[in-house]
Amino acid sequence: MQEKYERQMKKGVLDMLVLQLLMVEKKYGYQLIMELREKAGDIFGLKEGTLYPILYRLEEEELVESRWFEAENKQIPRKYYLMTDKGRQTLAEMYQSWRQIAEGVERLMNREKNEEAGKDN
Amino acid sequence: MQEKYERQMKKGVLDMLVLQLLMVEKKYGYQLIMELREKAGDIFGLKEGTLYPILYRLEEEELVESRWFEAENKQIPRKYYLMTDKGRQTLAEMYQSWRQIAEGVERLMNREKNEEAGKDN
């Protein structure tokens, strides 16, 4: 039941996390799925149907660009995604927005805890 | 431009914040809009068209219930929203989800900062 809320809470965050992973080095889709789960926790266990549309979106907005590289011992090449300058800049803005929202949430959620006791309502 | 991301990042969080405000005491729509902005920051400056659908949703899910109370010095009564037991329980679950997501985000966003320097890519 609460999965419904989780799903909504992740909105907008995933783009940021994918960009962050690409700050380090170029990566391909499947790799991003694995790294996200491993590094950000099980709650971010994406399905392909979630990640790839994110990548296409980021590419369309020119925050990343893609290139095919042949992989060792593989016949079919992999599609790698690379960060652009615009991507780096936007990522910084995204994180700022995230901080603002996260701080607002924590301020409110902790703030009222104290007053909770014995009110009408 | 980054408003686009802000909008998405707020998804799912607003329901939680509204519920949290109702933990303290019953409140009416307009009051919630004012309190949210005041207590959670300008980034949560909601329009009526955003808040009221949230309230209807919460009511339909029986997380809150509404009652009309006449206001002092007013001819028309105000519609107050009250927390239900189910609402209190769900709010706790929502906040858990939020914590998980927020921690995952911070872990990843700070984690990679160090490795950022000089990689191929």
Next chain:
DNA sequence: AAATATACTTAGCAATACAAAGTATTTAGA
């Protein structure tokens, strides 16, 4: 009297996480 603030409602749009299905290669196990 007019403008602004208060108060509630609805219709419609855009964005996005996800399920599900499809395709194809590679690796591991029986």
Next chain:
DNA sequence: TCTAAATACTTTGTATTGCTAAGTATATTT
């Protein structure tokens, strides 16, 4: 060897939700 699972990429469709915009009505201020 044959099969199952993991790897890798893509597309279609659905549900949810924040927001704009518009409408209605009372209250307060100028």
